[in-house]
Amino acid sequence: MRQQxxxxxxxxxxxxxxxxxxIKVRSEFCEGLDKLDSFSHIIVxxxxxxxxxxxxxxxxxxxxxxxxxxxEVGVFASRSPSRPNPLGLAVVELLGIEGCTLVVKGxxxxxxxxxxxxxxxxxxxxxxxxxxxxxxxxxxxxx
Amino acid sequence: MRQQxxxxxxxxxxxxxxxxxxIKVRSEFCEGLDKLDSFSHIIVxxxxxxxxxxxxxxxxxxxxxxxxxxxEVGVFASRSPSRPNPLGLAVVELLGIEGCTLVVKGxxxxxxxxxxxxxxxxxxxxxxxxxxxxxxxxxxxxx
Numbered sequence: 001m002r003q004q005x006x007x008x009x010x011x012x013x014x015x016x017x018x019x020x021x022x023i024k025v026r027s028e029f030c031e032g033l034d035k036l037d038s039f040s041h042i043i044v045x046x047x048x049x050x051x052x053x054x055x056x057x058x059x060x061x062x063x064x065x066x067x068x069x070x071x072e073v074g075v076f077a078s079r080s081p082s083r084p085n086p087l088g089l090a091v092v093e094l095l096g097i098e099g100c101t102l103v104v105k106g107x108x109x110x111x112x113x114x115x116x117x118x119x120x121x122x123x124x125x126x127x128x129x130x131x132x133x134x135x136x137x138x139x140x141x142x143x
Numbered sequence: 144m145r146q147q148x149x150x151x152x153x154x155x156x157x158x159x160x161x162x163x164x165x166i167k168v169r170s171e172f173c174e175g176l177d178k179l180d181s182f183s184h185i186i187v188x189x190x191x192x193x194x195x196x197x198x199x200x201x202x203x204x205x206x207x208x209x210x211x212x213x214x215e216v217g218v219f220a221s222r223s224p225s226r227p228n229p230l231g232l233a234v235v236e237l238l239g240i241e242g243c244t245l246v247v248k249g250x251x252x253x254x255x256x257x258x259x260x261x262x263x264x265x266x267x268x269x270x271x272x273x274x275x276x277x278x279x280x281x282x283x284x285x286x
Binding site for chain 2: 005007008009010025029031032033034035036038039040041042043045047049052060061071073074075076077078079083084085087089090091093114116117118119120121122123124125126127128129130131132133134137138142143
């Protein structure tokens with residue numbers, strides 16, 4: 001029997017204004033942001049708390065509704081927030097750090113979304129220029 | 144008070160052989176892989192179970208040891224597996240799907256690592272060609 005994982009919330013989405021968002025990191029984790037501003041982009045992992053329901057978490061097939069013409073697919077072939085673990089992933093531009101608050105551009109999480117991790121975006125590891133995705137992903141929003 | 148998040152393991156790293164790895168997805172989540180093979184690359188989120196210790200999870204500053212010349216940085220400016228939530232993220236090539244098993248290339252997780260999510264890699268959302276990272280990240284392995 002494996003140890004039950006204990007996920008902690010390191011912060012939350014404080015404010016969303018248009019394309020920009022503010023992420024407030026809890027004070028005990030604030031020092032972990034040191035030198036993050038040497039990266040232009042970061043990866044934000046959140047917990048879609050509004051989708052943390054038994055029904056949403058039993059989702060195994062979805063029709064990506066924001067993508068016109070998308071077929072029904074397995075949930076792991078989609079970025080649906082309704083999934084077994086409501087983990088969200090967003091690659092965002094880091095506009096600035098103000099104390100324990102990150103100002104980012106392009107975050108598609110709603111206000112109050114708990115944050116579970118922040119990672120630097122490493123083009124060498126994270127950017128696959130020629131990656132192939134089916135045509136339906138090209139319609140609608142990026143995710 | 145927020146609801147305590149309950150993270151479930153949807154599978155685990157079954158086997159690592161050189162640059163290839165096999166990820167076994169638990170049978171109850173297997174249908175979630177449908178049509179994932181229409182993507183060339185996927186994002187794998189794992190739980191670094193070997194780093195799920197109080198000491199590792201209290202890590203707030205690190206010297207990225209695989210990267211020669213790296214300065215001490217905040218843990219969120221690194222991809223260190225020792226971090227408040229031992230979540231790992233890897234962008235990997237999907238070589239094939241055999242039943243409930245994914246065969247992937249480029250996964251830097253050890254065998255038995257629990258998997259918590261699988262997402263399709265969407266170049267529109269996930270690939271930032273011109274992202275800037277400090278010079279130390281260019282030395283050593285990609286992450």
